[in-house]
Each structure stands twice: as C-alpha cells, then as structure tokens.
Amino acid sequence: MTNFDLDEKTRLALGHQLVEIINSFYASLPDRAVQMPLEQRSFAPLSDAMPEVGEDPAKVLEEVPAAMIAQGFHVPSANYFGLMNPAPTYVAVLAEALVAALNPQLATQNRSQLAVKIEDETVRWIGERVGWETAFGGTFTSGGNEANMSALALAMTEHFPHVVEDGVSSIGALPVLYASTESHHSLDKSAGLLGIGRRALRRVAVNDRAQMDVAQLRSAIAEDKAAGRKPFCVVATAGTTNSGAVDDMEAIAEVCGQHKLWLHVDGAYGAAAIFSDEHRGLVGGIEGADSITIDPHKWLAMPFAAGVLLTSHPELLERTFGTQTPYMPKAAGSTRIDNFKVSAQWSRRMNSMKLWLTLRVHGRQGYEELIDRQIMLARWMVERLSAGSFFELAVPQVLPIINVRVRLPRAKEEGVAAANSAIVDEVTRSGERWISVTSVNGRSVIRIMVISHLTGERQLENLAAAMESAAKKVLPNVAAAR
Numbered sequence: 001m002t003n004f005d006l007d008e009k010t011r012l013a014l015g016h017q018l019v020e021i022i023n024s025f026y027a028s029l030p031d032r033a034v035q036m037p038l039e040q041r042s043f044a045p046l047s048d049a050m051p052e053v054g055e056d057p058a059k060v061l062e063e064v065p066a067a068m069i070a071q072g073f074h075v076p077s078a079n080y081f082g083l084m085n086p087a088p089t090y091v092a093v094l095a096e097a098l099v100a101a102l103n104p105q106l107a108t109q110n111r112s113q114l115a116v117k118i119e120d121e122t123v124r125w126i127g128e129r130v131g132w133e134t135a136f137g138g139t140f141t142s143g144g145n146e147a148n149m150s151a152l153a154l155a156m157t158e159h160f161p162h163v164v165e166d167g168v169s170s171i172g173a174l175p176v177l178y179a180s181t182e183s184h185h186s187l188d189k190s191a192g193l194l195g196i197g198r199r200a201l202r203r204v205a206v207n208d209r210a211q212m213d214v215a216q217l218r219s220a221i222a223e224d225k226a227a228g229r230k231p232f233c234v235v236a237t238a239g240t241t242n243s244g245a246v247d248d249m250e251a252i253a254e255v256c257g258q259h260k261l262w263l264h265v266d267g268a269y270g271a272a273a274i275f276s277d278e279h280r281g282l283v284g285g286i287e288g289a290d291s292i293t294i295d296p297h298k299w300l301a302m303p304f305a306a307g308v309l310l311t312s313h314p315e316l317l318e319r320t321f322g323t324q325t326p327y328m329p330k331a332a333g334s335t336r337i338d339n340f341k342v343s344a345q346w347s348r349r350m351n352s353m354k355l356w357l358t359l360r361v362h363g364r365q366g367y368e369e370l371i372d373r374q375i376m377l378a379r380w381m382v383e384r385l386s387a388g389s390f391f392e393l394a395v396p397q398v399l400p401i402i403n404v405r406v407r408l409p410r411a412k413e414e415g416v417a418a419a420n421s422a423i424v425d426e427v428t429r430s431g432e433r434w435i436s437v438t439s440v441n442g443r444s445v446i447r448i449m450v451i452s453h454l455t456g457e458r459q460l461e462n463l464a465a466a467m468e469s470a471a472k473k474v475l476p477n478v479a480a481a482r
C-alpha cells in the first residue's frame with residue numbers, strides 16, 4: 001500500500017460521507033441563500049502554510065465542504081438569477097466523479113477508447129439538432145472562450161491558408177471581423193491572442209432589440225474593403241450575455257454569402273434552444289453557420305467545464321490544429337483523427353460524459369422541458385414586474401433573460417442608473433438572492449436570468465416582491481417623481 005492508497009473501508013466511508021453532504025446541499029437548493037449577508041462577506045486571502053503532514057480525511061471532508069457551503073456563493077441556488085451559470089444536473093455531478101476516477105486521456109483515441117467514442121457521439125447529437133445535413137465536425141472545449149477563439153482560428157485558416165505556418169504577417173493587409181457591440185468580450189481576447197489585434201474586431205451597433213444592425217454591418221464591410229482591409233468573418237450572437245438577444249442569423253448569413261465571409265454563431269448560451277422543438281425557431285438560421293459555439297455549462301445545466309465548438313467544415317479542424325508527435329503513435333486500425341489534432345488542447349479531460357449521461361438518463365425531452373419552462377417563467381416575470389408601477393421592460397425578452405429599468409420618466413440616464421444600482425444593492429444585501437445591474441446599448445438595466453433548473457414561480461414572486469420593496473425603500477419619492 002502506498003501513501004495515497006486508502007483501504008476499502010475508508011474509501012467507502014469517505015465516499016458515503018461526501019454523497020450525504022452533496023445530497024443535503026441539493027435538497028437545500030430551492031430555498032438556499034445565494035451567499036452570506038453583505039456585512040459577513042470577506043475577501044481577504046487565506047494565509048495558512050502548506051501542510052507538512054496530513055490530517056484525518058474524515059475530519060477534513062467534514063470541515064471543508066461545510067466551510068465551502070457556509071462561505072460560498074451558490075450559483076445552483078434557485079434564488080440565483082445571475083449570469084449564465086447553472087445548477088448542475090445531479091447525474092452530471094456523479095459523472096464528474098466517475099471521469100475523475102477513470103481519468104481517461106482524450107488527447108488520442110489510442111488511450112481513451114470508449115471515452116472518445118462517447119465524446120464523438122455527444123458532438124454528433126448536438127450537430128444533428130443544429131440541422132446540418134452534410135458532414136460536420138466538432139470538439140469539446142473548456143468553455144465558450146476557447147470555442148470562440150478556435151472558431152476564429154478556423155475562419156483565419158479558411159481565408160488565409162498560410163497563416164498557420166507563416167503567421168499573420170503573411171496576410172499582407174489587416175484582417176478584420178465583425179460582431180455586435182453586445183457580443184462577448186472573449187472575441188476581443190481572441191483577436192488579440194490570434195495576433196490580428198483587438199482593433200481588428202469591428203463592433204457593429206445594435207438596434208433597440210439589442211441585435212446587430214445588419215445595415216451597419218454592410219456599411220462597415222464596404223468601408224473596410226474600400227480601405228484595403230481584409231474582412232474574413234462575422235460573429236452573430238445567439239443569446240447575448242446582457243439581454244439574451246439573438247442576432248438575425250439569416251440576414252447576417254446573406255451578407256456573409258455575398259462577401260464570402262465566415263459566419264460564426266456564438267451560441268454559448270442561446271444555441272441550446274435547438275433542443276426544444278417548440279422554441280428552436282428562436283435561433284432560426286443557426287444552421288447557416290460555418291461554426292457554432294455552444295456551452296453545455298450554461299443552458300444545458302452542466303457543471304464547469306464544458307464547451308463545444310461545431311463546424312460544417314470539419315476538414316479545417318486538422319488544418320488549423322494538426323501537429324505531429326513522435327511519442328504518440330497512432331493506434332493501428334484507427335481512422336479517426338486524434339483530438340489533439342483538432343483542438344487547442346493536448347491533455348484533455350472528458351467533459352462530454354456528464355452531458356452524455358444526462359441525455360441517457362433524462363433524454364432530449366428533459367432539456368426541451370427545461371428550456372420551455374424557463375422561457376415561460378421569464379415571460380411570467382416580465383408580466384409580473386410590468387404589472388407593478390416600479391419597473392418597465394428595457395429590452396424585449398426572447399430567451400430567459402430579463403432587462404428591466406426603474407420607471408422614472410423625468411429622470412436623466414444617470415438618475416436611472418443610480419436608482420437601478422441602489423435597488424440591486426438592496427435586493428442582494430441579505431445574500432438571499434442575486435440579480436445584477438448592467439448596461440445595454442448605453443442604458444442602465446437590472447438584469448434577471450432564469451438559469452437554475454430549480455427556479456419556479458415561487459422564487460420569482462419572492463424576487464419581484466423584494467425588488468418592489470427595495471424600490472419603495474431607495475426611491476421614497478418615486479411616486480412623486482413620476
């Protein structure tokens with residue numbers, strides 16, 4: 001027995017102990033506070049020295065989860081109406097433990113066997129829901145950042161085939177790409193890291209539904225071409241981070257077709273609507289994309305990390321990421337291209353198992369039900385808040401993200417922004433629930449998202465009541481001001 005080995009009795013006892021803790025945590029989620037009250041939150045770092053010798057594992061496994069829960073910020077809570085971080089399915093939590101134990105190395109098929117086939121099947125299932133009828137490919141990623149950056153790398157390879165070997169200086173002019181002012185900041189990072197520079201990303205203005213203004217896209221492309229720059233890609237967002245707005249992918253695809261530009265759809269959140277027969281039309285036109293980002297760790301209720309990049313040009317994956325290693329010979333009889341040649345990763349965790357297992361246990365219809373329910377709940381909340389006198393809808397709600405503003409018709413924008421922030425501070429002070437304030441197209445909004453699969457009308461009603469009582473408190477003159 002080596003020092004890391006535990007005997008069977010201890011292994012089982014520790015496993016049961018942890019499962020009990022996770023089970024109680026899950027049972028508490030419908031009513032769990034998201035975090036501690038404001039006055040108890042501390043952001044000071046821990047300062048213990050590294051332990052020289054170990055402690056009793058049962059004691060450590062009792063103390064650490066208890067502290068993590070007591071001092072944590074709980075995105076799985078049904079009272080978290082926050083950013084795109086879900087309550088994981090329980091099956092996915094178990095899948096994570098299984099993957100950690102088996103630790104398959106998905107870089108090559110040689111060393112992963114069934115695991116890589118499961119991953120391929122999961123990618124195929126998602127691609128089939130997109131509606132692609134010709135060959136497509138894809139790969140799991142660490143998340144949307146990696147998927148978006150990989151997609152832009154594919155677009156570069158397609159347009160500037162020498163760039164993989166010779167670098168961006170071989171292009172001979174500035175390559176440019178387009179995305180709306182509401183698109184995700186991972187695109188800025190990607191443009192910087194791909195060596196074309198963040199200024200190569202042209203931010204196109206949005207309309208009052210927070211969608212890319214396609215007429216402005218056309219003018220920007222014409223301007224860049226006239227100036228000798230080289231447009232190569234347009235990124236349409238299916239589910240913006242602020243508002244859940246979905247760009248008009250059909251109109252953008254038409255522009256891309258005319259100018260021979262790569263169309264990437266950043267559907268990190270919203271592309272999951274393809275799992276619902278009733279609501280897939282909300283992301284209509286997605287099948288016209290050359291590549292798509294979809295993050296199972298957002299709307300598909302997976303724990304971090306799980307992103308997916310799909311492309312209808314599968315051959316470009318190897319042209320972009322392919323490389324050779326003498327230390328990893330190909331398995332005899334395997335015709336599949338190894339994962340390390342189709343993605344930015346080498347050592348690779350099996351991020352697909354949790355989604356594959358959830359689909360095995362709950363089926364596609366489980367997701368359809370989740371998506372349909374959350375869209376209905378968001379519509380319910382819009383009506384609930386609009387029926388009161390304090391808030392008005394700021395951006396039309398499409399996916400389960402709601403943007404409202406405090407109703408202060410005579411106030412300037414700074415006044416509304418200050419009131420929105422004060423209300424959010426008041427609502428989140430106790431730690432019971434979480435919403436946020438952001439700005440859409442230059443206007444301050446309060447952002448509410450239905451993301452935990454445990455959230456229902458009850459939690460939303462409590463939130464609405466908390467928002468109204470916060471508005472009454474921070475805006476004592478609100479009635480007079482209107």
Ligand SMILES: Cc1ncc(COP(=O)(O)O)c(C=O)c1O
Pocket residue numbers: 084142143144145146148184186237239240241266267268269295307
């Ligand atoms: C629209 C969009 N794209 C991409 C990302 C990045 O995804 P990840 O956080 O998985 O890297 C996000 C994250 O919220 C997002 O909202």
